[in-house]
Amino acid sequence: MTTNVICRVKQLITSDSRWSCVLNDTHIAFIDDACFDKLATRPAVAIVFAGDGQLISEWKHWFEMPTLDFLRMPRVHRMEGNKLSALTVTIVKKDSCKVLFTSGWSLDHGEHASFSGSGAPFAKDCYVTNGCGRMAVITAGQSDPFTGGQTKFMELDTGSNNLSIMKSTLQDVIQAINERGFVMDTTNGTVTPIRDWKADTDNALRALANGELTVSAPTGHPTRAWSESEQQEFRKVLEEIAAEERAL
Numbered sequence: 625m626t627t628n629v630i631c632r633v634k635q636l637i638t639s640d641s642r643w644s645c646v647l648n649d650t651h652i653a654f655i656d657d658a659c660f661d662k663l664a665t666r667p668a669v670a671i672v673f674a675g676d677g678q679l680i681s682e683w684k685h686w687f688e689m690p691t692l693d694f695l696r697m698p699r700v701h702r703m704e705g706n707k708l709s710a711l712t713v714t715i716v717k718k719d720s721c722k723v724l725f726t727s728g729w730s731l732d733h734g735e736h737a738s739f740s741g742s743g744a745p746f747a748k749d750c751y752v753t754n755g756c757g758r759m760a761v762i763t764a765g766q767s768d769p770f771t772g773g774q775t776k777f778m779e780l781d782t783g784s785n786n787l788s789i790m791k792s793t794l795q796d797v798i799q800a801i802n803e804r805g806f807v808m809d810t811t812n813g814t815v816t817p818i819r820d821w822k823a824d825t826d827n828a829l830r831a832l833a834n835g836e837l838t839v840s841a842p843t844g845h846p847t848r849a850w851s852e853s854e855q856q857e858f859r860k861v862l863e864e865i866a867a868e869e870r871a872l
Contacts, residue, residue, distance in 0.1 A: 626662060626841035627743030627764040627771040628672050630714065631757035632721045633736050635780040637670055638757040639663050640743070640765060641773035643677060643797050645832055645839045647807065653818060653832060655805040656773025658797045659788035662841055663776055664688060668718055668868050670778050674728070674741055675711035675847075677839035678702070681794040683711065692866045700727075700850045700858070709838060710847050712740070715861060718780045725861040727854060729845045742844030743768035769813055770842070797839055802832065 629638045639662040644654035662680070664671040664687050671687055673680045682698035701710035712728030723738075730740040731748050737757065739747045743764030750756075750763035758775050765771040778785040792800075805818045831837050850858075 626674050626741035626843070627747050627761050627768065628662065628674060628714070628740045629737060629747055629751070629757040629760050630672065630716060630721070630723070630739075631737045631751070633755065634757065635721045636757045636777060637663060637672060637716060637780065638761045638775055638777045639672065640741075640761050640771045641776055642765075642771060643801070643839050643841060644770060645801065645837045647832070647837075650809060650811050652770070652808050652810060653801050653805050654770075654772070654808060655797060655801045658800045659790055659792040660794065660797045661776050661787050661791075663778055663785075663787060665778060665785070665787070666865065666869070667872060669724065669865055670716045670718060670780060672714040672716070672740075673711060674841045674843050676702070676709035677794050677797065677841070679709065679711040680841070683713070692862060692869075694859070694863065694866070697859070697862075700855060701847075704838070707838075708847050708849060709840075710849060712843055713858070714740070715865070716780065721780055724865075725858055727850065727858070728843055740843065741771070742842065743771035744844070746771075769808060769810060770844075794839065798832065801839070 627640050642654055642656050643658055644652045646652055662673045664684055686698050714726040715724045717724055730738045731744045732738045733748055737751055746764040746767040747760040751760040761775045806815050807818050807821045808815050
């Protein structure tokens, strides 16, 4: 339930800002513009996230520390009861827009750009016509009900971005959903303010308020655990990033 774009031509990374939670088979609760960005940055790289909100929260905190602490690396997937949750990460070199590491599924437009998330097909179609990573996310939101809110961006060559200055936590996102979020009927796209929602999902809303439901930016594809080789490759790339930062 997200759309991420990496545009190599313009050295631009973009993402929507919608976070959501499945209430039942036909309804989701969501919030836009909650200041909990799916993009993060370090001196030499930019990072794009999707997937489980709890795991993303742990990794955002880890990535944003002044020095990467390899003794306290977060999880890349987790089990809650019988449910598997995971995250996807793409790490991009700022000076070249080269992808150093990526996990999960994506669509490519040659060497020009790549697209991930539930809105990826719509974003790619738009980009092929317009060549704009920002417009691609906006257009995806018009067709994909799980993409929305302000389009966040980072220009890798200039450093220009609109990332949130006042950063929220995952708990802030959950609180925002409960206070000013919306419920969407995914069968017809009907959206109702959560404060006005009265239905069989009341129990689900209470579970959301109690932090018992997962807030996420789902990829639109089945969740899978990371392989051991993926985790090793991920750590190797992170160690190379840390070494480069020490040399700066």
